Amino acid sequence: xxxxxxxxxxxxxxxxxxxxxxxxxxxxxxxxxxxxxxxxxxxxxxxxxxxxxxxxxxxxxxxxxxxxxxxxxxxxxxxxxxxxxxxxxxxxxxxxxxxxxxxxxxxxxxxxxxxxxxxxxxxxxxxxxxxxxxxxxxxxxxxxxxxxxxxxxxxxxxxxxxxxxxxxxxxxxxxxxxxxxxxxxxxxxxxxxxxxxxxxxxxxxxxxxxxxxxxxxxxxxxxxxxxxxxxxxxxxxxxxxxxxxxxxxxxxxxxxxxxxxxxxxxxxxxxxxxxxxxxxxxxxxxxxxxxxxxxxxxxxxxxxxxxxxxxxxxxxxxxxxxxxxxxxxxxxxxxxxxxxxxxxx
Amino acid sequence: xxxxxxxxxxxxxxxxxxxxxxxxxxxxxxxxxxxxxxxxxxxxxxxxxxxxxxxxxxxxxxxxxxxxxxxxxxxxxxxxxxxxxxxxxxxxxxxxxxxxxxxxxxxxxxxxxxxxxxxxxxxxxxxxxxxxxxxxxxxxxxxxxxxxxxxxxxxxxxxxxxxxxxxxxxxxxxxxxxxxxxxxxxxxxxxxxxxxxxxxxxxxxxxxxxxxxxxxxxxxxxxxxxxxxxxxxxxxxxxxxxxxxxxxxxxxxxxxxxxxxxxxxxxxxxxxxxxxxxxxxxxxxxxxxxxxxxxxxxxxxxxxxxxxxxxxxxxxxxxxxxxxxxxxxxxxx
Numbered sequence: 001x002x003x004x005x006x007x008x009x010x011x012x013x014x015x016x017x018x019x020x021x022x023x024x025x026x027x028x029x030x031x032x033x034x035x036x037x038x039x040x041x042x043x044x045x046x047x048x049x050x051x052x053x054x055x056x057x058x059x060x061x062x063x064x065x066x067x068x069x070x071x072x073x074x075x076x077x078x079x080x081x082x083x084x085x086x087x088x089x090x091x092x093x094x095x096x097x098x099x100x101x102x103x104x105x106x107x108x109x110x111x112x113x114x115x116x117x118x119x120x121x122x123x124x125x126x127x128x129x130x131x132x133x134x135x136x137x138x139x140x141x142x143x144x145x146x147x148x149x150x151x152x153x154x155x156x157x158x159x160x161x162x163x164x165x166x167x168x169x170x171x172x173x174x175x176x177x178x179x180x181x182x183x184x185x186x187x188x189x190x191x192x193x194x195x196x197x198x199x200x201x202x203x204x205x206x207x208x209x210x211x212x213x214x215x216x217x218x219x220x221x222x223x224x225x226x227x228x229x230x231x232x233x234x235x236x237x238x239x240x241x242x243x244x245x246x247x248x249x250x251x252x253x254x255x256x257x258x259x260x261x262x263x264x265x266x267x268x269x270x271x272x273x274x275x276x277x278x279x280x281x282x283x284x285x286x287x288x289x290x291x292x293x294x295x296x297x298x299x300x301x302x303x304x305x306x307x308x309x310x311x312x313x314x315x316x317x318x319x320x321x322x323x324x325x326x327x328x329x330x331x332x333x334x335x336x337x338x339x340x341x342x343x344x345x
Numbered sequence: 346x347x348x349x350x351x352x353x354x355x356x357x358x359x360x361x362x363x364x365x366x367x368x369x370x371x372x373x374x375x376x377x378x379x380x381x382x383x384x385x386x387x388x389x390x391x392x393x394x395x396x397x398x399x400x401x402x403x404x405x406x407x408x409x410x411x412x413x414x415x416x417x418x419x420x421x422x423x424x425x426x427x428x429x430x431x432x433x434x435x436x437x438x439x440x441x442x443x444x445x446x447x448x449x450x451x452x453x454x455x456x457x458x459x460x461x462x463x464x465x466x467x468x469x470x471x472x473x474x475x476x477x478x479x480x481x482x483x484x485x486x487x488x489x490x491x492x493x494x495x496x497x498x499x500x501x502x503x504x505x506x507x508x509x510x511x512x513x514x515x516x517x518x519x520x521x522x523x524x525x526x527x528x529x530x531x532x533x534x535x536x537x538x539x540x541x542x543x544x545x546x547x548x549x550x551x552x553x554x555x556x557x558x559x560x561x562x563x564x565x566x567x568x569x570x571x572x573x574x575x576x577x578x579x580x581x582x583x584x585x586x587x588x589x590x591x592x593x594x595x596x597x598x599x600x601x602x603x604x605x606x607x608x609x610x611x612x613x614x615x616x617x618x619x620x621x622x623x624x625x626x627x628x629x630x631x632x633x634x635x636x637x638x639x640x641x642x643x644x645x646x647x648x649x650x651x652x653x654x655x656x657x658x659x660x661x662x663x664x665x666x667x668x669x670x671x672x673x674x675x676x677x678x
Binding site: 059060160174175176177204205206207208209210212213231232233234235236237238257258261262271272273275276277278279280285286287288289292293 | 400401513514515516543544545546547548549551552555570572573574576577578610611613614615616617618619620621622626628629631632633
């Protein structure tokens with residue numbers, strides 16, 4: 001059960017000379033309750049390079065959102081607790097930081113946007129006030145300058161007539177507009193890392209295209225890194241530079257996006273791609289991954305995917321496969337005992 | 346089967362309208378209508394899947410529910426032919442009592458099966474309920490049929506004694522399908538039936554829907570916003586925008602040669618799971634206008650990249666693109 005995992009990507013090796021902005025190693029976040037301990041995140045390791053987007057994919061309950069909340073130190077305690085690992089952001093370990101220091105980083109160096117903008121926006125304040133609050137807190141500028149900044153930000157995220165909209169309340173805006181406002185809030189302090197947790201899942205596809213395009217443009221302008229959490233492999237393919245695939249609280253595969261989509265190696269990743277209706281010829285049955293995701297309180301011993309894996313052996317039941325680099329370049333890491341058999345899947 | 350089938354369609358919808366009145370003030374004056382569905386026509390053939398696609402508020406869900414009279418229609422007709430050679434029944438003309446009899450032929454599966462399952466009923470009773478209501482089976486025969494239905498959707502018959510909360514989302518959706526199937530319907534509306542499921546589970550449920558269609562000769566009205574699922578499952582597709590069908594045709598034609606500018610933009614917006622794919626994306630300006638106050642002329646002209654003067658004046662009629670494909674756009678004429 002010890003979850004020491006090796007480095008996901010070799011420091012700056014395969015990915016050129018880009019600096020590592022965020023380095024998550026062996027992160028464990030557990031939730032304790034009477035029904036047992038849910039090991040929601042149990043040894044997650046990944047890195048985000050400067051100016052890059054890391055896409056974290058996986059199905060409900062795989063721990064992808066809990067990982068990002070751990071990075072923000074927003075895990076409700078109790079019942080949740082970070083019990084192991086470290087989260088190095090620009091060299092300092094966020095796990096060990098005092099709440100006061102963390103508050104200075106949150107919303108400033110690291111900002112977050114969510115699937116449901118109404119959860120992040122306060123319905124009784126104008127959108128302008130909410131952006132102003134953030135910049136006044138972190139930048140210590142006066143109300144007048146903050147208002148000008150809020151209008152700037154709204155313009156930047158493509159809100160029409162920002163000088164009027166700055167005084168609007170969230171409910172006066174459409175879903176796409178609210179998501180833009182949330183992005184404006186998140187971007188207002190010029191973060192180094194933007195965590196986007198399913199930012200477009202609740203949006204229609206034409207609006208999704210606008211929002212993803214906006215995030216990309218802002219990234220180009222500011223050079224920020226993005227941690228994009230999504231279940232949509234299409235969104236990842238179009239947005240991410242690197243991808244981490246999570247299953248049952250672990251990263252099972254990590255690679256550059258072209259590499260992962262071009263040649264997935266873990267049986268779960270392979271299964272995931274095969275179940276996409278996009279890639280299936282019409283009329284043919286979709287291939288599926290048998291069974292269902294195990295509950296976080298009852299993960300199987302050994303490899304957690306083995307109960308649904310068609311090539312699992314006794315070894316998989318007894319020994320948990322570590323996340324290891326595929327070849328010398330270290331850019332592609334996989335946690336599977338049977339890579340050769342997986343190739344034949 | 347495709348639209349070229351010789352027999353008369355199972356369902357013929359003409360001019361289907363569903364308005365929701367807007368009332369204001371203490372006296373609740375009728376000040377206007379949200380025209381959720383504003384005159385749509387479509388046919389569904391036997392063993393065929395027709396998909397209704399479009400973005401939030403386009404009226405696709407309302408259209409499906411009105412067709413089954415879960416909402417009272419404002420206008421139009423819905424001819425249903427349970428047997429190919431018999432006279433069709435207009436569902437919108439039936440008394441409530443006569444409609445209840447027809448309901449065994451016409452079923453619906455919802456997005457969130459948990460919301461449609463009574464938490465205090467065992468799975469066996471939730472499925473068996475329909476058999477009771479329609480007096481189809483009781484006692485041992487009822488038990489036998491429930492067990493058979495569970496097997497059809499890939500669940501062990503022993504789960505009949507368990508309660509909804511003991512199941513995962515995918516399993517609950519299987520239960521929802523088993524329940525819809527209980528009365529051997531001819532037609533099922535699948536209202537975002539796989540939208541809430543994870544990819545690997547979604548594939549399992551799609552396969553079940555396909556298998557059951559082949560086995561029982563079912564027709565589906567598949568309401569969904571996920572175009573990759575729609576592409577896979579449908580024989581034909583109708584694209585809706587602000588309460589109207591803007592384009593309808595065979596799946597292959599819609600995806601390979603979309604004719605309406607909205608369909609083109611919609612298809613181009615779908616993210617493709619291939620990082621090497623290079624595509625021209627058509628970005629639409631702004632948001633969908635309110636169905637309470639749709640723009641004059643073509644509803645899409647406010648966001649259309651190619652709109653002309655006439656688009657702002659009159660609503661375009663459906664134009665044949667091929668024998669199996671029509672679209673409502675002035676620029677096609």
